[in-house]
Amino acid sequence: MVLLKFHGGCQQIGMSCVEIETQERRILLDCGMSPDNNSIPQIDDKNIDAVIVSHAHLDHCGAIPFYKFKKIYCTHPTADLMYLTWKDTLNLTKSFKEEDIQYAMESIETLNYYEEKKISENIKFKFYNAGHILGSASIYLEVDGKKILYTGDINEGPSRTLLPADTDIDEIDVLIIESTYGSPLDIKPSRKTLEKQLIEEISETIENGGKVIIPVFAIGRAQEILLIINNYMRSGKLKNVPIYTDGSLIHATSVYLSYVNWLNPKVKNMIESGINPFGDVKKADEKLVFNKNEPCIIVSTSGMVQGGPILKYLKLLKDPKNKIILTGYQAEGTLGRALEEGVKEIQPFKNKIPVRGNVVKIEFSAHGDYNSLVRYIKKIPKPEKAIVMHGERYQSLSFAMTIWKTLKIPTYVPVKGTILPI
Template identity: 35%
Template structure:
């Protein structure tokens, strides 16, 4: 069936649902959306059920937009919007997208813009003709969020062409004959790093994650596997979250010719852009050539189709995707794929935390259907039990108190996204409540910017933290204790200052980044302390230090220098964003429904096989721990 015929069928379906007399001036596929253009926006604004009925009838997401001829003058529209919206919403910007008839309203309090049950937003829809879209203004200004929003406005014409191309590809004619589903491990199986999995059907190919191996000097997934090539046969790339072992090499796909969509949550899009651009800077600082350029990162942004938790979207003619909270970092997602017309359902946890943390709710464990689960096993070994969050706080408190009392300095290497924000919340509370002396907490590397992105998406944080921010007006991320390291001169002053302080710095596994500057300055003083709060992959500098290596060679301006480790080495366990063995087994026990098959990845070889064996023995569920390049057929 041709795309034109499919559009015609959509028109016929729409005509049966909308009230008689409503003027529909156009219908178009834009990415996974069916866009309906109308000259009667007020009808849709006053009856939300119509859109729900359209989505159910078309079995696709539906967007209603005004016919271009109905759009009023932007200056007059902006004046009217500011009259309608209460001042306490604190509008920070209003900008217009002529091509799609949208007016973006950026505000500190988007809930006030929306109004009770959408009343204010509906009034705007009726009054101005343009389709309003509300976005949150970060209370901490984020250059990344601002730049991405500005860039997307600049390329709106190109993006519309791209979305129509994706929409028509999604609507292509389905193939006749036998249906099947299989997954191919391209990286991140029986290892931690370079996560990449190919999900294939007779109709479609979807790549899940595209990361780097931090422990193997930039090890990549098996891009040359025949199943993956050529890249233009890929229907989509899905990114579970923004850590570099899951997204670092996504720009490389665009460098080598991929031009299709990337599906991820909005925070993941922003955070991975930050991480990928920083990857270029880190490579340059180490005298290495990055595998991609900033133009390729912009290509990723231009091709992103962001999805919120719970939105179900077609990403291929026979595959639908739904994201659910994974509890690992901001925007991290369990990816649930509904394949075929009920043929098979498979979920990829990505990295997950099945425990409520200071930042996030626990991993989602309920699905409409689930036949196969692909789960991580970073801490899946039979001895991998982490302390509770309360014990983790006590441990960190005791270590920091001891070091600060002897006037020492504390260095905590952290991932910019996830662990840094958790440690920030804990340190802020300990100092605010007097359990630790108040000393400066310096944030170096991308931590400040990553934290600013967290403040732009509080709806992705746990309910307690949202209440604290929204209802109590207490945003711990805005504490004056936190100080941003903005220049090399400031970093030098901190390194040589005699006063005690705490530095949170990237990178989390000490493979480059500003953390190395502090290490070089403080390593020879036994009063100082290095505290590990996250996973250290095999082969990284952090792993070598943990194993007791004291004579270290580290890079400096393209050369290797020797340093002697005399500072204290401590581990504050319990801050990990990964589930431990107990939590992984509890997650399997809690799944509703139970899968028929569980596939284990993202863990050292013995942990993958150990977890697979334990799940089979306890739950009598078929398990596999494949090696990279293995293919498993599900149907």
């Protein structure tokens, strides 16, 4: 018998963690942390034989250094990006030690997409491309004859940096799928529309002699945004002004550049013909940003304007000529959300800053929207049953309904603590 135990990521986005238990082995799929309150799944690590990690975002791997796992499997780029995620978490929370990161790094075994790994006589798995961030994977397992696909975070549509998620997948008995945009109300503008909007907003400010601040998430969003801006500048559709970068996105971008074969072939070709698609990514010279009276673009972490070097640049918002462009979801309680809601004054440090500049939100996402998720379940082989995770309650329940209507298979929406025999 195979049991699935749900430790987190149920009717929530954060601390994704599913345990697969057989007579002889216990395997975790992801072991994430909640980004809003830093909570982690409760695991008895001594009884876990291995953790298989889908990708390097905090909500999928952030809890690993809190435990001592014997073995961690992930793709090559995920290993490098996970190190950055763990270092960021350590700096922010101080809730584990550098030694814990070292221990975790030494337990990692990396694989390529489609490379089969046998964990025991009756358990093997491989990674498919998930199209979400560099190295992101869907995990395909065969456990005591049961075929399980754990999608992780997926993007079935095109992005600048990556190929879309694989849908040409072996047959599936049990599908465990994300539901970030699982409701029919979650239909997002196309990538083209979003890019056009972004460039128009930047152009408007530059033409008026202003500076544009763009807060980004370090892994994924930063590289997409830099690629778009540089592309438009190279083609002459966006005026050439200095682009300044700051924060852990600088490291993350160098990881992207280290793994050319994992990137979208278009980007790979650019790199091979000597063009750096992300532009010259290095730490901003603050003197140039603040003193030079010329338009510029500042791209910096953190994406929700909660900590990170972005805070230093917020004083530019005193000037009505300048603009901040929020490029993703802003969680409640973050400074990003406050700006989105139109606060007139912020206090990132000691001094209060009046917000006179423009605040604009253009929501890019590394997740497929509702239509994209529906296309995904229609493209992959039909499973016998489905389990919906990684979405707010409404999104999870709503997407379960969609799966039931579309595929006519039993669909489950587990809560934390659910145990499901398969």
